[in-house]
Every structure is written in structure tokens, then in C-alpha cells.
Amino acid sequence: MKFEIIDYKDTRSGFGEGLLELGAENPKVVALIADLTGSLKMDAFAKKYPDRFFQVGIAEANMMGMAAGLTIGGYIPFTGTFANFSTARVYDQIRQSIAYSRKNVKICASHAGITLGEDGATHQTLEDIGLMKLLPRMTVINPCDFNQTKQATKAIAKHKGPVYLRFGRPKVPNFCPPDCEFTIGKAIQMTEGKDVTIFATGHLVYPALEAARILEKEGIQAEVINIHTIKPLDADAVINSVKKTSCVVTAEEHSIYGGLGDSIAQLLSRELPTPIEYIAVNDVFGQSGKPDKLMKHYGLDAPHIAEAAKKAIQRKA
Amino acid sequence: MPEISELQAIASQVRRDIIRMVHGAQSGHPGGSLGCADLMTALYFEIMDHDAKTFDPDAINRDLFILSNGHISPALYSSLARNEYFPVSELATFRKIHSRLQGHPATKEKLPGIRIATGSLGQGLSVSIGIAQAKKLNKDEKIVFCLMGDGELEEGQVWEAAMYAGANNVDNLVALVDYNKKQIDGSIDDVLPLGDLRKKFEAFGWSVTEMNGNDMHEVVSHLKQVKSQTHKGQAQIILMHTEMGMGVDFMMGTHHWHGVPPNDEQAEAALAQLEETLGDY
Incomplete structure (x- = not known):
């Protein structure tokens, strides 16, 4: 059977690498974080592109609104926080300011699901896919490993419209080829x-x-x-x-x-x-x-x- | 540049439009709309550098306005239509099925003049900060204006945004509070007192000024002064004292007309107090 394990890596690091490459490839890509830069693996982007990186503090609602605003002016904002705080905590902000308003925001959500682990149920969202699926105009993506998450991160920058990108915390088998093709909506x-x-x-x-x-x-x-x-x-x-x-x-x-x-x-x-x-x-x-x-x-x-x-x-x- | 008397005349027509729209739909929010008619007129006919004929959703090199308290949409729609963003005849479709003029502003069918949906309260200031940051990245010197209701300040997100703008010196942003001291359930002081708003915003790092939002002379001169203070390292907010229902005697001095449409008789009585200056739609 194909798909042997290449190595073990966390999918959030795939996001971080993809975002860093996007920084070089697309000057319109900006990133926002709600006090979880390290957890979302956004440090490298923040260091290399400080003008395009917005630390908003522990204020997710404001982050979603700011992201929506940054699209007015042509930017492609990638927001970062845990999946629970990317969805349930800010559902109405996403609904009105992003989805209903057709804003080109990429909601990037780490630590999804129970593999968040020791922090427990307060942080383990198991409802986020459903919440995001319910919103008209929202694209919902959940890649499987480091390599696919990296490719998905790069693919969503090219897609016009709101996207929810869900990934996780622990190191898991990385088995897709490094250059695997990622087409949104194609299984x-x-x-x-x-x-x-x-x-x-x-x-x-x-x-x-x-x-x-x-x-x-x-x-x-x-x-x-x-x-x-x-x-x-x-x-x-x-x-x-x-x-x-x-x-x-x-x-x-x-x-x-x-x-x-x-x-x-x-x-x-x-x-x-x-x-x-x-x-x-x-x-x-x-x-x-x-x-x-x-x-x-x-x-x-x-x-x-x-x-x-x-x-x-x-x-x- | 229009004279103050011309702006006052336009504001009278905006108020007529508000009454006729809300009456026509038998639904909507006349009170706050009437209270903010002078501000909207001043912004769209005098203060903002904008261009209705070539509406750019990205607002590059344009001032723009975000109506965070989206329920006073009649005032905004009238100001946009009277600036030829879209035909004034379209005001008749307000709140009716298949209209681009939704109850609360929406980007539906790319209605010129609307760049984001608002209405669920507390979100517009965050959006405005994002726009202001985009302008800085674009080296665009133009300004973002954001109006909020005073009751809206009870939303927590406003204070997240206030903290961010204060700490990060978002100085190409002018926020305004429609400080009429009333909300749906009654007076602000009965529902949830806001305390000393000036001190609160100053504590968050903002430059705070106050104006009478129903005196066109003061509105124009104050907005010009505030605009001259942008790009100077500090976010600015104007506590704009207004009277809910301004211009229609029986709608003033009460919160009753926050979200209640006039019946035929009331509409007639209201319109009798407002001069038709630009021609009704």
C-alpha cells in the first residue's frame, strides 16, 4: 500500500511553513494573531514580515472584525487562534462581518478536536466544522497531515472568499508527498x-x-x-x-x-x-x-x- | 463647497426621505436616523473625499464611512442616494423583498456605498480599524469614519477595538458616538449607564472631543478640525450629542421612536415639519 510515513510532524507547522512562503509570494497576504503566535507557528512570518503581522492580544472578536476590514483595501488576512476561539467564540463576527459580507478572510484554526489533549474540553472544539459549514459562502477545509496542510494554506490564498482552515496540535504521521497537489473541493x-x-x-x-x-x-x-x-x-x-x-x-x-x-x-x-x-x-x-x-x-x-x-x-x- | 444653509436644506430632505422610507416599509428605525441626519449630510456632502460615480469597494485613496449602528440605515441610504451612488427612486424599495436596501446595510448585489454588513452591534469599530490599517499598508492618506450608537457601547467587542486602536495609535480613524442617551428599552441610564465616556476613552488612549450633532455649523467645523488632527499619532473619537427624532417634534424627547414606524397620519404630520428641498423620490 502507498502512503508510507515520511516523518511525524504537526499539521500546524505545515500551516506555518505555508504562510511563510505565502509572505514571499503574495505581498497582499497579512496575518493576525490573538496571543498565540508560537502555538500557530506564525513566528517566522511575524519576524520576516512585521509590517504585515498584527498582534491583537486576547481579543478574538476584534481580530475577526479587523480581518474583515483589511480586505477593504485589497489584503488577504489569515487569522490565527485555536479552533474553539476561531469559531464558537466569534461566530456572529464571522457570520456578519466575513461570510455575509463576502470578505476574503482565511480563518486558520489550530488545536482542533480532542488531540489538543491535556487542556481538556474547554479548549477542545468538536463542533467547529458544523458551525462553519452552516454559514453560506464559507469553504471548510480539514487537511490530513503536515504536507497537505502546507499545500492547503497556499491554495486558500488563491481562492477568493471566506475559508475555514482547520488543523491540529500533535505530531502525527506525515505521509502525503511534499509537493502534493491541493485543489479545494476535490477529494x-x-x-x-x-x-x-x-x-x-x-x-x-x-x-x-x-x-x-x-x-x-x-x-x-x-x-x-x-x-x-x-x-x-x-x-x-x-x-x-x-x-x-x-x-x-x-x-x-x-x-x-x-x-x-x-x-x-x-x-x-x-x-x-x-x-x-x-x-x-x-x-x-x-x-x-x-x-x-x-x-x-x-x-x-x-x-x-x-x-x-x-x-x-x-x-x- | 456648499454653504451651511445648503447643507441644512439637504439634511431636511434626508429627514423627509427617512420618514417616507420607514413609513413606506411600515418598519425601521426613524429615531436614531433623524438624530444623525445632520452628521450624514455633513460627511457625504462636505467632509469626506469620496466619489459616488466611481465607487471602489476597496476605497483606495478615498475617505470612507462605516455605519456600525446599522439600524439607522435610512439616514445612510438617503445620503448615498442623494449623492447619486444609486437612484433615489430605489429608496422606495427599503426593507421590501428583492431590494438592495436591506433593513440593515448589506453588500447585497454590491449596492454602491456599502462595503460591509452591519447591524449586529459592536462590530463596526473593529472593521474600521482593519480598514485603517489597510490604508496605512497602502500608504493611502485618506480617513475612516465610524459611527456607533451609544447603546452599542455596551457590546464588549467595542472595548476590544478601543483598546487596540488606543494602544496602536490608529490615527487615520475617526470614531463617533451617537450620544442621544437612549436605547430600545429606555434611557441609557435606566438600562446600563455608560459612566464617564470621555474618561473611559481617554483611559484607552484616545483623543476625545464633543460636539452638538444637530447644529450644522458646529458639525462641519468640528469635523474639519478633527480631520486636520488625523495622522498625528492618536485615534480620535467624537462624542456627538444628538436628539433622537430630531426635526419632528413628537418624535423628540422619547425613546419610543427608536424602532417604530409612523402611521399615515403621523407621517403626514412629520413631513409637514420638514421642508422638501431636493424633491421627494
Whole structure:
């Protein structure tokens, strides 16, 4: 199977590297941070482009408004803070000043999901994809590893319109090629299979590939598709795969409500009703702990995905 | 350059437009709109360096105005239409289905003159600071004006923005407070007293001045003075004393007309007090 691990890196560092390169490539790119420069890996950009870097302090609402304002004058603002403070805390600011106003702001959100770890549920958002998906005009992207996050960061600068870019804190397998192509809204087929499709996003893509390996040993061919763009959803990629496999597992580090699973289910219920199993956090808040232990505890790992796949296969008519 | 008497005449027409729009829609906010008609007239007909005929959403080399208290949109729409940003006949569509003149300003169908949606309160000052910073990056010497309601200052985001602008010397920004001391539920002092606004903004690092927002002589001379003090290292805010409902006797001295439209009889009575100077739409 392809996609061997190159190294272990955090996706937020992919964002930081992508932003630094954007600084050189596009003089209109500016960055704002709410007192988390190091956590968002924006230090290098801040040092190299101090005139285009705005430290706003712990004032996320003001940051979102300022970002909207900076677009009036032709700039492309990238805001940085944790995912919880990038969404729930500033939802109305994003809704009115950015999404409704069609502002070209890139909301870059780190420490998403339970892999934020020890800080616990106050900081672990599992609702952010849903919140952002609900906003008309918002593009929602959740890349899977360092290399893909870097490419996604560069791609969103070229896209005109508001974008929510979600990434995470811990070091995770980096397995996409360094020069991997990133096209917003175009899903990536990672493995080919005929028995079940696993639609995975973000930190769950690598565990989905591991699950496919487990299933392969049992003679089950799983097709793993990396849905890095949750909105707009690549409907063709979803339907074409499901036509072949006739059953689905969705996998995401998010609430079972409002995330990738809902998007896939809504599409398939209209176009191609199909048994679906969900790997997601089942309507509870997170808790403190090591990221890998939390992922296992909430069932967000390869063995759980493989089990869900077998269940989905059994449900086929 | 128009004489003060000409500006006063324009303000009278703006007030007529406000009454007719809110009456026509049977919905909207006449009180604050009437109170700010003099300011809007002064900004759009005298103070701001803007160009309606070649509206640029990015406002490059133009002064611009952000109406943070978006509910007084009738005053803004009238000022824009009377500057030929869009036809005055369009004022008749205010708050009606398929109109570009939404209840609160929106970028819907790229309505000329509107650069961002406002109405959910507390957001406009942050937006204005962002615009001001973009102007600095662009080496654009023009100014950003931002009007907020006094009740709006109860929103926490205003103070985040105030802290930022004070600390970072955003000196190409002029904020204004429509200080009519009334909000929907009653007088500010009954709902949530603002305390000493001058001292509060001074403590946040702003230069604070005050003016009578319903005296055209004072509005024009004060705005010119404040504009001359931009680019001098300090954010500026004007506490603009106004009367809600100004120009219509029975709408003054009460918060009742904050968000209530006049009926036919009331509209007629109001219009009888406001001279038609530029021709009704």
C-alpha cells in the first residue's frame, strides 16, 4: 500500500511553513494573531514580515472584525487562534462581518478536536466544522497531515472568499508527498477498493489507511477517500465510489452531529441511499489526556474504523 | 463647497426621505436616523473625499464611512442616494423583498456605498480599524469614519477595538458616538449607564472631543478640525450629542421612536415639519 510515513510532524507547522512562503509570494497576504503566535507557528512570518503581522492580544472578536476590514483595501488576512476561539467564540463576527459580507478572510484554526489533549474540553472544539459549514459562502477545509496542510494554506490564498482552515496540535504521521497537489473541493482517493468506502478527514485519514491494511488481511478491500474539503463536498467523488462499494464509513475528529458524516449522509440520502457507519465523537464533550489515549477512548482509531467497516458491509442489502 | 444653509436644506430632505422610507416599509428605525441626519449630510456632502460615480469597494485613496449602528440605515441610504451612488427612486424599495436596501446595510448585489454588513452591534469599530490599517499598508492618506450608537457601547467587542486602536495609535480613524442617551428599552441610564465616556476613552488612549450633532455649523467645523488632527499619532473619537427624532417634534424627547414606524397620519404630520428641498423620490 502507498502512503508510507515520511516523518511525524504537526499539521500546524505545515500551516506555518505555508504562510511563510505565502509572505514571499503574495505581498497582499497579512496575518493576525490573538496571543498565540508560537502555538500557530506564525513566528517566522511575524519576524520576516512585521509590517504585515498584527498582534491583537486576547481579543478574538476584534481580530475577526479587523480581518474583515483589511480586505477593504485589497489584503488577504489569515487569522490565527485555536479552533474553539476561531469559531464558537466569534461566530456572529464571522457570520456578519466575513461570510455575509463576502470578505476574503482565511480563518486558520489550530488545536482542533480532542488531540489538543491535556487542556481538556474547554479548549477542545468538536463542533467547529458544523458551525462553519452552516454559514453560506464559507469553504471548510480539514487537511490530513503536515504536507497537505502546507499545500492547503497556499491554495486558500488563491481562492477568493471566506475559508475555514482547520488543523491540529500533535505530531502525527506525515505521509502525503511534499509537493502534493491541493485543489479545494476535490477529494483524493488514497486506496482503491470494492467492498466499503471510508471517507475520512483531517487526523482520521491516516488511521483510515491503517484500517484498510487491517481489512486487507481479512480479504476486505476498502477504498479510502480523503475528504480534505468538507464544504463544498466533492459529490461526484462520493457517489462514484459508493456506486462501487455500496456501503460507507465516515471518520472525523468531530462531533457526530454537523460534521463530515452529516454531509455524506445528506448527500447519499438524496442521491444513493446507503448504509453508513460513523466514526466521530458521540455527542459528548472531551476531557484531559494524551492525544493518542483520547483518540482510542473515543473510538477514533484504526481498529474502530475497521470494525465499523465490517458492520457497514454486513448492512448491505 | 456648499454653504451651511445648503447643507441644512439637504439634511431636511434626508429627514423627509427617512420618514417616507420607514413609513413606506411600515418598519425601521426613524429615531436614531433623524438624530444623525445632520452628521450624514455633513460627511457625504462636505467632509469626506469620496466619489459616488466611481465607487471602489476597496476605497483606495478615498475617505470612507462605516455605519456600525446599522439600524439607522435610512439616514445612510438617503445620503448615498442623494449623492447619486444609486437612484433615489430605489429608496422606495427599503426593507421590501428583492431590494438592495436591506433593513440593515448589506453588500447585497454590491449596492454602491456599502462595503460591509452591519447591524449586529459592536462590530463596526473593529472593521474600521482593519480598514485603517489597510490604508496605512497602502500608504493611502485618506480617513475612516465610524459611527456607533451609544447603546452599542455596551457590546464588549467595542472595548476590544478601543483598546487596540488606543494602544496602536490608529490615527487615520475617526470614531463617533451617537450620544442621544437612549436605547430600545429606555434611557441609557435606566438600562446600563455608560459612566464617564470621555474618561473611559481617554483611559484607552484616545483623543476625545464633543460636539452638538444637530447644529450644522458646529458639525462641519468640528469635523474639519478633527480631520486636520488625523495622522498625528492618536485615534480620535467624537462624542456627538444628538436628539433622537430630531426635526419632528413628537418624535423628540422619547425613546419610543427608536424602532417604530409612523402611521399615515403621523407621517403626514412629520413631513409637514420638514421642508422638501431636493424633491421627494
